[in-house]
Amino acid sequence: MSYEEIKQRLKGSIAPVVTPFDQDGNIDFETMKGLINWQIESGSHGISVTGTSGEPSSLTIEERKQVMKMAKETVNGRVPFVPATGSTNHAEALELTKFAQEIGADAAMVIVPYYNKPSQHALYKHFKAIADSVDIPIIIYNIPGRTAMNLEVQTMARLAEDCSNIIGVKESNKDFEHVNRVLHACGRDFLLFSGIELLCYPMLAIGGAGSISATANIVPGKVAEMHNAWFEGDVKRAQDLHFELMELNDVLFIETNPGPVKAALGMLGKITPKLRLPLDLPSEENQEKIKQTLVKYQLLSKVKS
Template sequence: MQFTGAFTALVTPFKDGVIDEERYRELIEWQIEQGINGLVPCGTTGESATLSHEEHREVIRICVEQANKRVPVLAGAGSNNTKEAIDLTRFAKEAGADGALLITPYYNKPTQEGLYQHFKAIAGEVDMPFVLYNVPGRTGTNMLPCTLARLFKDIPQVKGVKEATANLTQVSDIIEQCGPDFQVLSGDDFTVLPLLSLGGCGVISVVSNIIPGKMSSMCKAFKEGDIATARKLHFGMQGLCRAMFIETNPIPVKTALSMMGKIGLELRLPLVPLMENNEKTLRCCLQSHGLLG
């Protein structure tokens, strides 16, 4: 399986309104040094919704270049406009990404048949591995297990799903209906360990922006059958996972990275800085986990 273990849904650092390439490259390098298994540029955590198409392409290009095939790059390339998704996916392939992360179309709320036809249309134009992204809390649409099973059966490019419902019944249904070769990645940091126990293969993580080594170590421990270590790491990360969602992602994780000196704190509207009380809570959490000097 190509997409296994802990993949970081990378933040996009900004400086004075533009991409901070230097800090972005440093963040990617640190992630790889810490043992992360893969990288995801231009996901939700990367503020893809407020990147121009030119910036979107630049973020993918930088990530692929910096990773330099040391770990897989799964590039965010989805859209609620099928033609736009085709164009972004084509660029991801041309840039050298190992796969494309394709979100279910948001706002226009397609039916299950519409979801199927959307991904089929992209596959008709671009031949590269796809990991579909199901996050109803952001899109308003839940891609059902039967739809995923149909896509996996009919479309060779479809290799797996980032499942961000936090619904373990749905995860179980997906694995049951799609079989063991379908790669199910958690899109929710709280449920990685139970998802692995059902037959999932990893996570696309927010919290691994700040603790890449711990998240990858938990996935590795589980894979090696060291359940006690995996469970210890799971519970050890829960406080940080909660802190990463104290307000809308990626506000807390970018704030945390700035407190750690990894990036400057700059968000794009409509995202705004943490409320003062939440900033204090986050700082205390980072200090208690030994992440601040």
């Protein structure tokens, strides 16, 4: 399949599935299979794993590969599969991205390296080397709030021009001017995905391809429906869903992701609510706020009925 054909498929709500653990902190693969099937059955347009919501920095390289392989097999071609393969370590990012190609992923999402704070020139070299090492499409993941580094518009445009398989970006960037300039500089066919929940709808309005939103872990159908409404030209319905989801979006980021999301999934009976240190579940006070929000959205009542 050509890059252009893949780009046509990579639209809508790409769900960034959490990595569930059992009480002992081991990966719960069977539960994860269930989450992936639930996402697809609920209408999600694609599946991503081992991104921010999947706690990649808490997983070993071998565990990340195991999760990616299991997820690819579970998705089984029903929707596009886009694992996150980035790392603060260049060699690890290369290894994981090559592995994504090996198992047949539709694309790989590669985060801007965190902690290192590389220069723009070094970032260019990092992403170009990864893109040159594989034949699958690459989606850059720009999340300055967690990496302490923003991939600037000029760098993004240079990469898009020099690397034919760098086809898009997940922008978890609250600077909406930056996001507009990225799409203008890289071309209107460059795939722009929102990683900021309150910008999922606005990014669609400027020509975005969709979102990779943690909220899809909780209400995959609603998040997918918002995208469907937009693509079908029902602007009012898309706007209504945007505002309907706002309170849930807010509470799911009351503390660092994916703590609140995992707490919510635990309340819904979907997973054992367990994270690996240094991450943890939200405070009892914040868990109560999450619970009350789920009740308000009639999500807990559906589970209990």
